[in-house]
Each structure stands twice: as C-alpha cells, then as structure tokens.
Amino acid sequence: MAPPNPSATSEAAVKARPVGVQIGEAVRKFAGRLPLHVSVIGLAALWSIPTIALLVSSFRDPGLVVTSGWWNAVKDPFSFTLDNYETVLDQNGMARSFLNSLLITIPSTLLTILVAAFAAYAFAWMRFPLRNFLFLVMVGLLVVPLQMTLIPVLKLYVSLNDWFGFLGNDVPLLGGRWFGTNSYAGIWVAHTAYGLPFAVYLLRNFFGGLPRDLFESAYLDGASDFKVFRRIVLPLSMPAIAALAIFQFLWVWNDLLVALIFLGDPDRAPMTLTITNLVSSFGTSYQLLTAAAFVSMALPLVVFFALQRYFVQGILAGSVKG
Amino acid sequence: MIGRKWWVPWLWLSPALLLSGVFLLYPTIDTIRRSFLPRGSDALIGFDLDNYRFIIDNPQPLVADTHSALLNNFMWLTVFTAITVALGLVIAVLAARVRYEAVAKSAIFVPMAISFVAASVIWRFMYEFNPDIGTVNAVLKEVGGAPTRWLQDTGAPQTPFTHAGPDSLPHPLQINNFALVFVGVWMWTGFAMVVLSAGLKGISTEILEAARVDGANEWQIFWRIIIPNLSPTIAVVTTTLVIQALKKFDLVWVMTAGKFKTDVVATLFYKEAFLFNNPEIGAAVAVVLLLWVVPIMVISIRRFQFQEETR
Numbered sequence: 245m246a247p248p249n250p251s252a253t254s255e256a257a258v259k260a261r262p263v264g265v266q267i268g269e270a271v272r273k274f275a276g277r278l279p280l281h282v283s284v285i286g287l288a289a290l291w292s293i294p295t296i297a298l299l300v301s302s303f304r305d306p307g308l309v310v311t312s313g314w315w316n317a318v319k320d321p322f323s324f325t326l327d328n329y330e331t332v333l334d335q336n337g338m339a340r341s342f343l344n345s346l347l348i349t350i351p352s353t354l355l356t357i358l359v360a361a362f363a364a365y366a367f368a369w370m371r372f373p374l375r376n377f378l379f380l381v382m383v384g385l386l387v388v389p390l391q392m393t394l395i396p397v398l399k400l401y402v403s404l405n406d407w408f409g410f411l412g413n414d415v416p417l418l419g420g421r422w423f424g425t426n427s428y429a430g431i432w433v434a435h436t437a438y439g440l441p442f443a444v445y446l447l448r449n450f451f452g453g454l455p456r457d458l459f460e461s462a463y464l465d466g467a468s469d470f471k472v473f474r475r476i477v478l479p480l481s482m483p484a485i486a487a488l489a490i491f492q493f494l495w496v497w498n499d500l501l502v503a504l505i506f507l508g509d510p511d512r513a514p515m516t517l518t519i520t521n522l523v524s525s526f527g528t529s530y531q532l533l534t535a536a537a538f539v540s541m542a543l544p545l546v547v548f549f550a551l552q553r554y555f556v557q558g559i560l561a562g563s564v565k566g
Numbered sequence: 567m568i569g570r571k572w573w574v575p576w577l578w579l580s581p582a583l584l585l586s587g588v589f590l591l592y593p594t595i596d597t598i599r600r601s602f603l604p605r606g607s608d609a610l611i612g613f614d615l616d617n618y619r620f621i622i623d624n625p626q627p628l629v630a631d632t633h634s635a636l637l638n639n640f641m642w643l644t645v646f647t648a649i650t651v652a653l654g655l656v657i658a659v660l661a662a663r664v665r666y667e668a669v670a671k672s673a674i675f676v677p678m679a680i681s682f683v684a685a686s687v688i689w690r691f692m693y694e695f696n697p698d699i700g701t702v703n704a705v706l707k708e709v710g711g712a713p714t715r716w717l718q719d720t721g722a723p724q725t726p727f728t729h730a731g732p733d734s735l736p737h738p739l740q741i742n743n744f745a746l747v748f749v750g751v752w753m754w755t756g757f758a759m760v761v762l763s764a765g766l767k768g769i770s771t772e773i774l775e776a777a778r779v780d781g782a783n784e785w786q787i788f789w790r791i792i793i794p795n796l797s798p799t800i801a802v803v804t805t806t807l808v809i810q811a812l813k814k815f816d817l818v819w820v821m822t823a824g825k826f827k828t829d830v831v832a833t834l835f836y837k838e839a840f841l842f843n844n845p846e847i848g849a850a851v852a853v854v855l856l857l858w859v860v861p862i863m864v865i866s867i868r869r870f871q872f873q874e875e876t877r
Contacts, residue, residue, distance in 0.1 A: 277663075284660050288673035291752065294688045295676060297701055301691065313704055363582035372575035378583070383870050385590050387863045389813050391835045391852040393593035395600065395845050400588075437589030440582055469574065498681030500816040505840065516683040520820050523687065530691050530699070537687035541680050548679035552672070555679075559757060560764050 302328055302534040309531040328535035336532065337510065337518055338539050345514040345540070347418065347428055348503070349496045352435035356492050357485060359436060360443030365473050367444065368451035369459060379448070385441040394505050397434065401425045401506060419511060426509045434506055435496050443488055446558070450484035451477055487558030490551055494544055515540040594856070601849035617850035630842070634827045635834040636854075638743055642811040642830060643858075646747045646754075650807055651800060653751065654758025658766055659792065661759075671763065675756035682753070682816035689749045690821060693717055716745040718826050742826050749817060754810065758803045765799030766792065805862050812858050831855050 301314045303324045308317075317324075333339040366372070367379050405424035413421050421427035454477065462472050478485070500516040507513055510521070519536050526532055548555060576583075603612040621632045657674055661667045677685060693716035694700030703713035719741040769792065777787050793800075815832035818824060824833040831851060839848025 280660060280663055284657075284664050284666075284670050287657060287660075288670045291674045291677070291755070293701070294692050294752070295680075297691065298688045310699065313699055313701070315701075315704075359581040359585065362578045366575045366578035370570065370575040370578070372572070375575075378579075380867055380870070381591075382586065383867050384863050385586060387809055387859050387866060388590060388594055389832075389852065389855045389859060391813070391815075391832055392597050392856050393590055395839050395849055395852075396593035396596040397589055398840075433585070434589060437585040440586050441590070444582060469570070469578070494679060498683070500681070500683050500819070501836075504836075516681050516816075519683050519687060523690070523820055524823070527690070528694070530694070533687045534691065537684040541684045544679040544681070545676070548676065549672075552675075556760055556764075559760055 298534045298537060301530060302538045304328075304531070306331075306531040309534070310528070328531045329539070332522075332532055332536045332539065336522060336536065337513075338515065338536050340511065341513055341515040341518040342539060344512055345497055345516075348431055348435070348507075348514050349493055351428070351432045352439070352496045353489055353492045355432055355436040356439040356443050357488060360440055360447050360488070361473075361478070361481075361485070363440075363444050364447035364451050365469075365477055367448045368454075369472075370469075379444075382441050382444050386445060390438060390501060393438075394501075398425070398505055401430055404430075420509065425506055426512055428512070431502065431506050434502055435499070438502065439492050439495065443492065446488055447481065447484060450481050454480055483554065483557060486551070486554040490547060490555050491558045493547065497544060597849045597852050598856075600846055601853045603846050605844065605846050607846070617847045620847050621850060621854065630834055630837055631827060631829060632834060632851075635824075635829040635831050638827075638829060639812065639814075639831045639858075641739075641743060642747060642750070642814055643808060645744075646750045646811045646814075647804060647807045649747070649751050650754045650758050651804055653755045654803065655762050655796070655800070657755065657759045658763035659788065662763065662766055671756075671759060674759055677753045678756045680753070683820050685749060685753055686817055686820035689745075689752075690717070693745060714741060717742050717822050717828075720826050740827060742822065742828055746818060746821060746828060749821070750811070750814065753817075754807060758807065761803050762796060762799055765796050769795045805865060809859065809862060812855060 297314045300317050301309050303326070304314070304317055305323050305325055306327060308323075309328075333342075367375065401424045405421060408421065408423045411422045415422055415427070418428050421430070423429050458476055458480075459472060462476060467475070497514075498516065499514075500520060503514050503517045504520075507517065510518070513521075515536070519533070519540060522533060522536055599611060601617055602614055603609055604614045604616060607614075621636075624632045627633070657671075661670045664670065680688075691699075692701045693703075695703060695713055695715050697703040697707040697713045700713070702716065707713060773791060773795075774787060777791055782790070813832055814830050815836065818828055818830050818833050819836070822828045824830075824837065829837075831854060835848050835851040835855065838844045838851055
C-alpha cells in the first residue's frame, strides 16, 4: 500500500552534503509537492462539504436554517437543537418510514442471498444441459433496465391483489396486503428478483474459484450436495456473501423507483418515498428536509464506515449492477 | 456429487429461474409486445408504430417533451460518464502519492452510500437561490457573480460567474442540466476512483521505477504507462457508468421532477406509464432505453465468455 518512494536511492547522496543544502532540498521537495497536497485535500474537502452542510443544518434552530447560512452555525447565536428530528420523526411519519425501510430491506436482502447462493452453487459445481446458456442469460439480464419490467409486473401484482383478496387486506403486525401491491411480501419478492442477476453473477464467480479438491474429497466421502453447500461453500464464501449483503442492503434501502410503483400507501412507504413527498410539499423547509435526509443516511453511513472493506470488494467483484 | 439425479440441479436453480423468469424475462418480452399495440388496445399482438411515432414527432412538448428527454439522456451519457471517469482517474493517481490516501479516498467515496433521494435533498440545499442559505450561490456572490437558479435556469452558461442568458440554446446545454449532472458526478466519482485505484495498484512498481530511472517525468508516466495499463479497468468503469447514466431516475425526479426541460428517458417513462396512464407509450420509451443498453449487454457477455476461456 505504501506509495513508491522515488527518492530512496538518492538519500545516500543527500547525506554526504552539507546541512544547508539538505534543508534547501527538503524545502524544495515540499514546495514541489504542495500542489499535490492542495489538490488532494481540496477535492476531499469539496466532496465532504455538502454532507457536512446537511448534518450541521439538521441540528440548527429551525428559524436559523432558512435565514442564515449553515457556515454561520459556529458564530452568532450558537444554538443547536433536536427539534427538527422530533418534528420529522413524529409529525412527518419518518419514524414509521424508518421501520418500513427496515421491514423492506432486511428480508429482501436475506432472500436474495439465499436464492442466489442456491443457483450459484448449481452453476458453479453441477453439470446439466443449457448450463452455460442459462448463465449467459443471467449476465445479459444484469443490464436490463428496470423500466422494461415495471408495467407488466404492476399489472401482475394488481391481478394478484384479487387472488389473494380472500385472505383479507391487513396482515397482522405488519399491515398491508398479503401479496401484490402495497404488501411487504410483494416488494420483498420484487427486490429479490431484481437483485438476482448481480447476486448470482457475483457468487457464482466466487464459488467457482474455490479449490476443486475440497469438493471431490467431500463427494467421495459421500457428503450430500446440501452438506457440501452448508459446511464448505457457505463458510468459505463469507467475504463474497458479506460484500453482496452490503450491496443489496444499500441498494434496497436507497431505492425509490420500486417503492414508488409497488408501495403507494404512505403507511408502508420507506424513507426514500416519504422524503420525496416531503420535498414536493415542503420544498424549501430545509430544517425538516435535512433532518429527514440524515435519518435516512445514518444507517448506510454506519454500514459503510464499519464494513468499507467488504463494500469495496463487492464493487470490485461486480461492476455492472443493473 | 457422483451419481446425482438429473433433476437435482434444476431443484437448486428453480427459485432463481422462476423469479428471473417472472420478474425480468417475461416482463421484458411483454413490454416489447405492448410497445407495438395501439393505445388502450387489448389485442394480444399488434404492429402499430404510433407509440414510436409519438417519441419521434414529440406532439406534446409541454407535458412530455420526448426530444428534450432523449437529448438530455445523451448529455448524461457523454458528459456525466466522461467527467466521472476523468475525475476518478485523476483522484486515484493523485491520492496514491500521499500518505493519507485512505482518508482522502473515504471522503470522496462516502456519497456512494447515500441514496439519490438524500443526495437530492443535499444538493437542493446547496443550489438554493437565496445566497444567504445556498452554498453555491454564496460562493458565487463572494467572487462577484450574480446568484443563479441552478435547478430552474434553462439558459446556457455564457461567461463564468455571470447570470445566464435567454432560453436560446438546445436543451441539453442548460444550466440546470449541468447542475443535475454535477450531482451525479459527486455521487459516482468515488466508484470510479475505487475501481481505478485498485487497477493502479496492479501496475507493477518495477515498470514505474524503470521509467523514472530512464528519466520519464510524471506526465509521461501518466500518459505512456498508467493509461495504457489501466485501459481494461477504464472500460469496465465506463460501461457501469453508462448504464447508470441511461437509467438515471431518482435524482432527476426528486430534484426537478423533470420540470424546466430536465426530463430524461426514465422520468419520461414514469410519467407516461404511471401518471398519464399511457402504458403503450411508456412501453415504447422503455424499449428505447433497452436499445441503448443492448450494445453494453453484448459487450458484457463477450467479456464474460473471454474471462471463462482464459480461466
């Protein structure tokens, strides 16, 4: 990871010279690298300012946010408050939406991993007709725009609403329909399906890279496929599964389009949808919008900083998410 | 496993095949079918081109400006992709030379974890017209410029730091479109940087050292060694960004809802299919989107086949 040090070879030569020359050399070297430091630090600062502005504003006095710039927060009336958060969580339904985001994201992520891992194991370690063709179809589906699928799937869900109607329209504890539009189960399945091409692609490449000997000796010992899958494949593939989990989690958590189409009911809406509605009804009430946006960002940021390594691995492993 | 029954692989595959068939494959075919049906038709199959004619003739420029959406998407495709790749590359190369590389890269990378919705809120706040609140206009005012309505201004940038002129230039060269593209760049530069940086680490230090010993300056090293060695990685990053640019929806929808001629193909699709209740036109718009993606689909399948052969 250490940057190459082009001056290493010349160090011995520097030592032989008088101190004055050495200092001059050091100053010149620093001056030469100054533009580099300025641009790297400058870009990093430029990239962070918008997020910092949001964070600072969300804690400022509601009246101040819309009258004075966030950069004034450290001077004149030095006052910070949690009022904005109380307002968005209670009055604007962000507390319920946070729960909805969790209720949508966690099952969708788990389901994607499970279904994709089964398929990836078959693609990687079983022989069957059309194997390569089917996998190429998966690779092709990676880039199909979601928009291609939304009209037929919505029509399908609307007709499923009727079929599942006899079960009633209020699932105990969760609320919403059992399946179809405005149902949690419906959006779990939709997100799982949309995440599958990437998930299968990522896991199959990882599973396929595991050493063949392991499988052969296990099969010779009479281990079943399921046993090999559970005892060998899953434990050895934890890095890939972790990367996939983070990816899918963030993708579903941050999704707006799928929720917009399949979950119209404000009581089921995830945070992205609620914030979008807040923007269209309170476009310039930045005290509310910044707090709401930060509530939605908090969990992804924690995940990101805690598991950055896996996140980067996931990005490197499959750079063509559809 | 030795002596595995023929149906066992299909059992393992069945959930994935079922889901991708019902939610991806069948709908894609159905959308193509629907795009050739006349409006409101229940026919099973049709060969009507009116929906495509709607996109080409642009009969309702005030509600659904198809030309502007196509042009804007083309702008996203080219400008967004080019800037993001270039910036990602420059930052990856520069950051590799400082000791605080990891911290600097994290700062650039953070927006990747944020939703487009949250990013839209962030940037509506940054672009706010009132220079007492809006950061961008405050900076502009500091250096002597006039505040700009970044998200509404359909004019073209004239000189730096002056207020935009009349609505005279073609749609994609609008201030508000550039403002939106910049938010996309802000979000995706981290991605380009991370992937390119990993590729950069793969270039052997011996080649770089040898070039330096031979007296090559950093500029020559960048163009003659780093760029050629990184070109496969640059290709991967570019394809991913092109796909992102084509499907851009959330950002435009939350920031402007396609007003002020900022529509892209994905927002046009959403309006036609779900707000104006014209699923047939919406389907045709989606097919246009698919057509743009087909070359990338072919490239990624080819690349995969090549990887398999060389494995």
